[in-house]
Amino acid sequence: MSEFEAYRGLFVAESRENHETIVKSLLVLEQGIDEGAIDEIFRAVHTLKGASASMGFEETERLCHSMEDVLSLIRAHTLDVSPPLVDLLLACTDVIEEMIDGIESGGNGHHGDTGHLVDMLRLWVDRGSGNRSVVSNAVSASAPAPPDPEPPSGDPGDPGDRPVYRVRVRVSEESAMADVRAMLVLTNLDALGTVLTTTPSRQAIDEGAFERDLEVEIASDAGEEALRIAASGTEIAAVTVSPVHRGTDDSLGAAPSSCPPGVREEEDRRTRERDREKGREIKNIRVDIHQLDHIMNLVEDLVINRGRLKQIAELHRIKEMDEAISVVERSVSELQNLMMLIRMIPLNQIFNRFPRVVRDVAKHDGKEVEFVIEGGETELDRSVMDGLSDPLLHLIRNGINHGIELPEVRERAGKRRVGMLRLSAHRDRDNVVIELSDDGAGIDIERVRKKAVERGLATSEAASLLTDEEVLAFLFQPGFSTAEKITDISGRGVGLDVVKSSIEALKGSVKVSSVPGQGTRFELILPPTMAIIQVMIVRINTRRIAIPINSVIEVASLTADAIHRIGSNEAILLRDEVLPIYRLDEMFGPPTKGDIILVVQYEDRKCGLPLDLVEGQQEVVVKPLNRLIGSSRGVSGVTILGDGDVVPVVDVNTMV
Amino acid sequence: MIWCPMGRILIVDDTLFMRTLLKNILFSGGHTIVGEAADGEEGIAKYKELKPDLVTMDVVMPKMNGIESLKGIRQFDPNAKVVMCTAVGQEQMVKLAIKTGARGYIVKPFQAPKVLEEVKNVLAS
Numbered sequence: 001m002s003e004f005e006a007y008r009g010l011f012v013a014e015s016r017e018n019h020e021t022i023v024k025s026l027l028v029l030e031q032g033i034d035e036g037a038i039d040e041i042f043r044a045v046h047t048l049k050g051a052s053a054s055m056g057f058e059e060t061e062r063l064c065h066s067m068e069d070v071l072s073l074i075r076a077h078t079l080d081v082s083p084p085l086v087d088l089l090l091a092c093t094d095v096i097e098e099m100i101d102g103i104e105s106g107g108n109g110h111h112g113d114t115g116h117l118v119d120m121l122r123l124w125v126d127r128g129s130g131n132r133s134v135v136s137n138a139v140s141a142s143a144p145a146p147p148d149p150e151p152p153s154g155d156p157g158d159p160g161d162r163p164v165y166r167v168r169v170r171v172s173e174e175s176a177m178a179d180v181r182a183m184l185v186l187t188n189l190d191a192l193g194t195v196l197t198t199t200p201s202r203q204a205i206d207e208g209a210f211e212r213d214l215e216v217e218i219a220s221d222a223g224e225e226a227l228r229i230a231a232s233g234t235e236i237a238a239v240t241v242s243p244v245h246r247g248t249d250d251s252l253g254a255a256p257s258s259c260p261p262g263v264r265e266e267e268d269r270r271t272r273e274r275d276r277e278k279g280r281e282i283k284n285i286r287v288d289i290h291q292l293d294h295i296m297n298l299v300e301d302l303v304i305n306r307g308r309l310k311q312i313a314e315l316h317r318i319k320e321m322d323e324a325i326s327v328v329e330r331s332v333s334e335l336q337n338l339m340m341l342i343r344m345i346p347l348n349q350i351f352n353r354f355p356r357v358v359r360d361v362a363k364h365d366g367k368e369v370e371f372v373i374e375g376g377e378t379e380l381d382r383s384v385m386d387g388l389s390d391p392l393l394h395l396i397r398n399g400i401n402h403g404i405e406l407p408e409v410r411e412r413a414g415k416r417r418v419g420m421l422r423l424s425a426h427r428d429r430d431n432v433v434i435e436l437s438d439d440g441a442g443i444d445i446e447r448v449r450k451k452a453v454e455r456g457l458a459t460s461e462a463a464s465l466l467t468d469e470e471v472l473a474f475l476f477q478p479g480f481s482t483a484e485k486i487t488d489i490s491g492r493g494v495g496l497d498v499v500k501s502s503i504e505a506l507k508g509s510v511k512v513s514s515v516p517g518q519g520t521r522f523e524l525i526l527p528p529t530m531a532i533i534q535v536m537i538v539r540i541n542t543r544r545i546a547i548p549i550n551s552v553i554e555v556a557s558l559t560a561d562a563i564h565r566i567g568s569n570e571a572i573l574l575r576d577e578v579l580p581i582y583r584l585d586e587m588f589g590p591p592t593k594g595d596i597i598l599v600v601q602y603e604d605r606k607c608g609l610p611l612d613l614v615e616g617q618q619e620v621v622v623k624p625l626n627r628l629i630g631s632s633r634g635v636s637g638v639t640i641l642g643d644g645d646v647v648p649v650v651d652v653n654t655m656v
Numbered sequence: 657m658i659w660c661p662m663g664r665i666l667i668v669d670d671t672l673f674m675r676t677l678l679k680n681i682l683f684s685g686g687h688t689i690v691g692e693a694a695d696g697e698e699g700i701a702k703y704k705e706l707k708p709d710l711v712t713m714d715v716v717m718p719k720m721n722g723i724e725s726l727k728g729i730r731q732f733d734p735n736a737k738v739v740m741c742t743a744v745g746q747e748q749m750v751k752l753a754i755k756t757g758a759r760g761y762i763v764k765p766f767q768a769p770k771v772l773e774e775v776k777n778v779l780a781s
Contacts, residue, residue, distance in 0.1 A: 014673045054765035176763045234774040
C-alpha cells in the first residue's frame with residue numbers, strides 16, 4: 001500500500017467529490033424515483049469502491065459494496081425508495097465522510113460502524129430480493145442488451161481442408177476473472193481459423209462455469225506457432241498446441257510447445273517497478289495550507305520590499321538599478337497574481353455541504369423545502385472562504401427555522417406547500433455577492449420596531465420615524481432575536497449579530513431586505529481576497545493613514561466656513577447633499593490645515609474626513625494587529641510602506 | 657515476447673484518480689499517453705482525433721459507458737485495440753465488451769506489472 005501513499009491526497013479529494021455527489025443525489029432520490037439520480041449515486045459509489053480497493057481501504061470498499069447491492073435493487077425496481085432507506089444510506093455517507101477524514105489524516109478508513117451498517121444494508125437486500133434471487137441479476141440489469149446470440153458453440157464447425165490442432169490453455173491461478181480470460185483466448189483463436197469444439201462450451205464460459213483449463217480444437221492454416229501466440233497472453237500459465245490427425249486421436253504423442261511463466265518475467269517485473277519509481281510523473285500535488293500561507297507571507301514581504309527598493313532607486317537615480325527593479329517588479333506582480341489564483345477556491349466547496357443541512361433542518365421542523373444553488377463556481381480566496389461557511393450555515397438554518405412556514409400554513413396563505421430557499425453567488429465588479437433568499441413569511445417589521453423600543457435601542461418616537469431598512473438593521477444587534485423559542489438546531493442566542501461580525505471580519509458587509517408574506521433576502525458582499533488591497537495614503541497632522549480605496553468616493557476641497565453645526569455634530573453641504581463630518585482627532589490629533597475632505601462610503605452611508613494631504617494610491621499588504629495590541633475599533637490592521645513606515649489602515653465600516 | 661512495442665495510448669476514465677494511476681503505470685512501462693478522456697463520448701472524439709495505438713476504457717462512466725464508447729470506436733476503426741478497465745463483479749459487462757470487440761481487460765485495483773503485460777500483449781497482437 002505504501003506505493004499508493006503518493007495518491008492519498010488525490011484519493012481524498014476525489015472521494016470527497018464522490019461523497020458529495022452521493023449525498024446530493026440521495027436527496028434528489030428522496031423526492032421520488034429518479035433514474036438519473038440513481039445512476040449518479042451508483043456511479044459515485046462504484047468509483048469510490050474502486051478507488052478504495054486500489055488504495056487498500058478495505059472497510060470503505062466493503063461499505064460501498066454493500067451500498068451498491070442495495071442501489072442495484074433500487075435501480076432494478078425491486079426495492080422502493082423509502083425515507084428509512086434514504087436515512088440509512090445517508091448514515092452510510094456520514095460514515096464514509098468520516099472514513100475519508102480519517103484517511104486524509106493518514107488512517108486506513110477504519111470505522112466502528114461499518115459492520116453494523118453493512119448488516120443493515122443486507123437486511124434491505126434480503127427484503128428487496130424476497131424470494132427472487134435478483135441480486136446478481138440486478139447488477140447486469142443495467143448492462144445494455146447482449147448482442148445477438150452466437151451460434152451454439154459446442155457444435156463442431158466445418159474444418160474444411162485445413163489442418164486441425166488441439167490447443168490447451170491453462171489460465172493462471174492469479175487471474176481474477178478466469179472465464180473472461182478464456183473468452184479472450186477464444187476470440188483470439190477465432191481470428192485464426194474455425195473453432196470446432198471447445199471444452200467447456202462457450203455458453204458455459206459465458207455463464208461463468210470455468211475453472212482454469214480450456215481445450216479447443218481448431219481448424220487453421222496459421223500454424224502451430226501462431227496459434228500458440230494467439231492463445232498465450234496475460235494471466236495464461238501454459239499453452240500447448242498439438243496437431244490432431246483426424247481419426248487417430250494422438251494428441252498426447254505430439255511434442256507440446258509450451259511457454260510457462262519464466263524467471264525472466266519476475267526480473268522484468270522488478271525492472272519495471274524500478275523504472276516506475278523513476279518515471280512517476282505527478283501533475284497535481286496537494287500542498288499543506290500553512291505552507292501556502294507562508295508562501296503568501298513571503299510574497300507580501302516581497303511586495304513591501306519592492307516598494308522600498310523603488311524608493312531607494314528613485315532617491316539615488318541609479319539607471320541600472322531602475323531597470324533591474326522593473327524586471328523584478330514584473331516577476332513579483334506575476335508571482336502575486338499566481339498566488340492569488342492558487343488561493344482561489346470555488347464556492348461549491350462549501351455550498352455542496354448545504355443541501356444535506358437543509359434536508360436535516362427541514363425534516364426536523366416538519367417543513368418542505370426546495371433548495372436551489374446557483375453560481376457555486378464563483379471563486380473566492382481561501383481566507384475569505386474559511387470564515388464564510390458558519391455564517392452562511394446560520395443564515396440557512398434561520399431561513400428554514402424562522403422564514404419558511406409549515407406546509408399547512410403555506411397552503412392556507414395560498415402558497416406552494418414546498419418552500420423555496422435559494423442560495424446564489426456572482427461576481428459584481430471587484431466583489432463577490434452571495435444572496436440567500438426564501439419565499440417564507442418574511443420579517444414582521446412592526447414586531448422588530450416594537451422589540452427595538454423594548455430593548456431600549458430606540459425611543460418609540462425615533463423608532464416610528466425609521467425606515468424599514470433602518471429597522472431591519474436592528475436584527476444585527478447583539479442578542480436581538482424575534483423568535484419566541486430557541487430551537488435546538490438554530491438560535492440558541494447566537495444571532496445575526498454574529499453573522500454580521502464574521503462577515504465584517506472578512507471585510508464584507510451584510511444587508512437584509514424582507515417583504516412580509518413574500519420572504520426574506522440576505523445579501524453578503526465580500527471582497528474576493530483580503531490580503532492585498534488598494535489604499536489611498538493620506539496625511540493628518542503629519543501622520544500617514546491608509547484608507548481602502550473601495551470605500552473612497554471622492555476628494556474635495558474644504559473651507560472652514562463651509563462646516564455647519566447640527567447639534568453636536570458637524571456637517572457640510574456637498575452638491576446639495578448633507579454630509580456628516582467625522583474627525584479622526586482622537587486617533588491622530590487635529591489636522592494642521594484640514595482643507596481637504598475625503599468622502600468615504602459604507603453601504604449607503606457617506607461621511608467626510610477632513611485631512612491635510614493626499615499622498616497617493618498604492619497597493620499594500622494589510623497585516624492584522626498583533627495580539628498584544630488587540631483589536632482596535634476603527635483600525636483594521638497596519639501596513640508597512642516602502643520606506644519602512646508603519647501605517648494604520650482605517651476601517652471605514654466601523655467609522656461611518 | 658520477441659518484440660515489445662511501446663504504444664501511444666489514450667486513457668478513458670471518468671475519474672482523475674484512476675487516470676493518474678494508469679498514466680503513471682503506463683508511463684513507467686515506456687508508453688506514451690497521447691490523451692485522456694473523461695467519458696465515453698469524449699473517448700470516441702479523442703480516438704478519432706489522435707488515432708492511438710491502444711485505448712484503456714473504463715466500463716462505468718457518465719454520459720456514455722465504456723461499452724457504447726467501444727462500439728463507437730470500433731465503428732470508426734474495426735481494428736482498434738481497446739482494453740477494458742474493470743472491477744471484480746463486472747464479469748458480465750466485460751464479456752459483453754469482449755463480444756463487442758474489446759481486445760483485453762485489466763482489473764481494478766490495478767497491479768502495475770499486470771497492466772503493463774496486458775497492454776504489451778494487446779499491442780503485439
